[in-house]
Amino acid sequence: MAAKLIYFTVNGTPEQAEFLVDCPAEDVKDLFRCAAEAGPHDILKLYNPKGNIINISPSLEPNSPNSCYKLEVVAADSNTAELAVALGFDLSSMDKRLQGLEKNILIEAGETPAVVYEMKKQVDSFQEKLESVEHLSWLGLFKDLSEGTHKPSPFYHKRTLHKTRKECEHVREKFLQMSSLEVSEGVRQYLKTPTFDNWQWEDAEIMVLLQVMYTDLDFIAAFNIEPEVLQQFLFQVYRRYNNIPFHNFKHCFCVTQMMYGLIWLTDLKTKMDSVDLLIMLTCAVCHDLDHTGYNNAYQINARTELALRYNDISPLENHHCAVAFEILEKTESNIFRNLSMDQYKRIREGIIKCILATDMTRHNEILNRFKSILPSFDFTNKDHREVLMMILIKVSDISNEARPMEVAEPWLDCLLQEFYNQSDKEKLEGLPVTPFMDRDKVNKPSSQTGFIRFVLLPLFIELANLFPCLEQHIIDPVRKALDYYTEMEKALEREKQIRAQSENAAKSQETTVGTQSSADSHTEALPEASKPDAQ
Numbered sequence: 001m002a003a004k005l006i007y008f009t010v011n012g013t014p015e016q017a018e019f020l021v022d023c024p025a026e027d028v029k030d031l032f033r034c035a036a037e038a039g040p041h042d043i044l045k046l047y048n049p050k051g052n053i054i055n056i057s058p059s060l061e062p063n064s065p066n067s068c069y070k071l072e073v074v075a076a077d078s079n080t081a082e083l084a085v086a087l088g089f090d091l092s093s094m095d096k097r098l099q100g101l102e103k104n105i106l107i108e109a110g111e112t113p114a115v116v117y118e119m120k121k122q123v124d125s126f127q128e129k130l131e132s133v134e135h136l137s138w139l140g141l142f143k144d145l146s147e148g149t150h151k152p153s154p155f156y157h158k159r160t161l162h163k164t165r166k167e168c169e170h171v172r173e174k175f176l177q178m179s180s181l182e183v184s185e186g187v188r189q190y191l192k193t194p195t196f197d198n199w200q201w202e203d204a205e206i207m208v209l210l211q212v213m214y215t216d217l218d219f220i221a222a223f224n225i226e227p228e229v230l231q232q233f234l235f236q237v238y239r240r241y242n243n244i245p246f247h248n249f250k251h252c253f254c255v256t257q258m259m260y261g262l263i264w265l266t267d268l269k270t271k272m273d274s275v276d277l278l279i280m281l282t283c284a285v286c287h288d289l290d291h292t293g294y295n296n297a298y299q300i301n302a303r304t305e306l307a308l309r310y311n312d313i314s315p316l317e318n319h320h321c322a323v324a325f326e327i328l329e330k331t332e333s334n335i336f337r338n339l340s341m342d343q344y345k346r347i348r349e350g351i352i353k354c355i356l357a358t359d360m361t362r363h364n365e366i367l368n369r370f371k372s373i374l375p376s377f378d379f380t381n382k383d384h385r386e387v388l389m390m391i392l393i394k395v396s397d398i399s400n401e402a403r404p405m406e407v408a409e410p411w412l413d414c415l416l417q418e419f420y421n422q423s424d425k426e427k428l429e430g431l432p433v434t435p436f437m438d439r440d441k442v443n444k445p446s447s448q449t450g451f452i453r454f455v456l457l458p459l460f461i462e463l464a465n466l467f468p469c470l471e472q473h474i475i476d477p478v479r480k481a482l483d484y485y486t487e488m489e490k491a492l493e494r495e496k497q498i499r500a501q502s503e504n505a506a507k508s509q510e511t512t513v514g515t516q517s518s519a520d521s522h523t524e525a526l527p528e529a530s531k532p533d534a535q
Helices: 025-037 081-087 091-109 115-131 165-178 185-188 203-216 225-238 249-265 272-288 297-303 305-309 313-329 341-356 360-376 384-395 405-431 444-466 470-525
Strands: 001-008 013-020 041-045 068-074
Touching: 013 025, 025 041, 025 115, 068 185, 068 225, 068 272, 165 203, 203 249, 203 272, 225 249, 225 272, 225 313, 249 272, 249 384, 249 470, 272 313, 272 341, 272 384, 297 305, 297 313, 297 405, 297 470, 305 313, 313 341, 360 384, 360 444, 384 444, 384 470, 405 444, 405 470, 444 470
Parallel strands: 001 068
Antiparallel strands: 001 013, 041 068
16 A cells, blocks of 8 residues: 655654555544644644645645645643643553563563563553543554544535534533633734635634634623633534534634634724624624525525514524524623623624625615715714624625635535525425526536626725725635636536537437438339449
């Protein structure tokens, strides 16, 4: 079996790792974790020579000592080193010492005393226990992982809509163990940029990053948010996002991370008060809670419980708001519980307005309102700020194409999968089929070119008119995405034309052959004297 040799550095020290190309991903991560002497819950990131984060997996590209990758522990438990000191031993070295002791006793006494057998038994038992506990491979103990542990593709669609209790508890435990980690300054700065790659982070790690956002915007101190309450709030939010292809917890994170990045890029901390910033970040976290993967048009046409409850008026967005405040009604997850009544009322009103603004049927209404106030925009004007907050959540919600293509394109695959699922269901139930979701009429490039040209760019350009610094951060990437999908659409059209020409040529040839066969049969049927060669 072929093996890969990877060269990398840890804190400037050259290292190399060798593994089989088909080994489980977790084994590769354990190998790098061991090299970094990292704890079980520390977060590792691997950087290529260009400084981009790359995935630690069996698909790593082999390199040379001159093009080393760089391995960093970007979030580390400050207690890990103390724990190592507290343990004060290494199982493998202890085992070797016992073997040496046994050998010496055997030479001197001629037999192994019962006490040595008992010691060996205890070491074997302890090692077996450690190997059976997840995340303890950092002690130098490696266990075989079944094929079922391979990480799915970014747009893997789980069959069950709601997360299981076991799944939630597993992620919750990891999150709580990681919540005290100190995230590196490099990752904190990276988190403020639209180029952030969400696919490199697991759900528990994502919750740690969301916690960092609330901390670095000074919300913890300003609003007296207890860390354990914030952690419980984030866990309950994670729990209430469903296992669907697109509108899931990772989408929640992407929208929140883009909002967080926009706050820093536009220096909103100096232009708006902290209550407005808290509204925008929390709104982004909650904006798609309990989304089922079927849009408002389906809810209304199918007369679902949500459509009936909310009288066909933004049923999904109203539901997202309701679930958000259902979480916030519980004392243990109410991050606003130490605020005054007036502050809470303002925050609730702001979150509801912003989440309802994500209903795309209101897109033109909100964009036109923003355009009308732009020439005289005033940050001291409450109405102006409210419209800006709605625009910012809208931009964040549909911002995937502002990200690098390797991050954005998998999200489009997720979205199309969710669209196709809905159109299939509409066809099965005899409902009107949403045109832009029909798998028989829509493909990847055709779904994006019109959307970018007529929805994304006009919206992003208006925001950049207020904040010119955003031109390079969100508009240039979107224009590149439009060029990319336009070329893809042209290539597909050319391929379609070539295929049509080939099919027509094949049909023409079949017709010619059929005509010739008919003529030959006719000639064979003629009397002998009438055949051409008989003259």
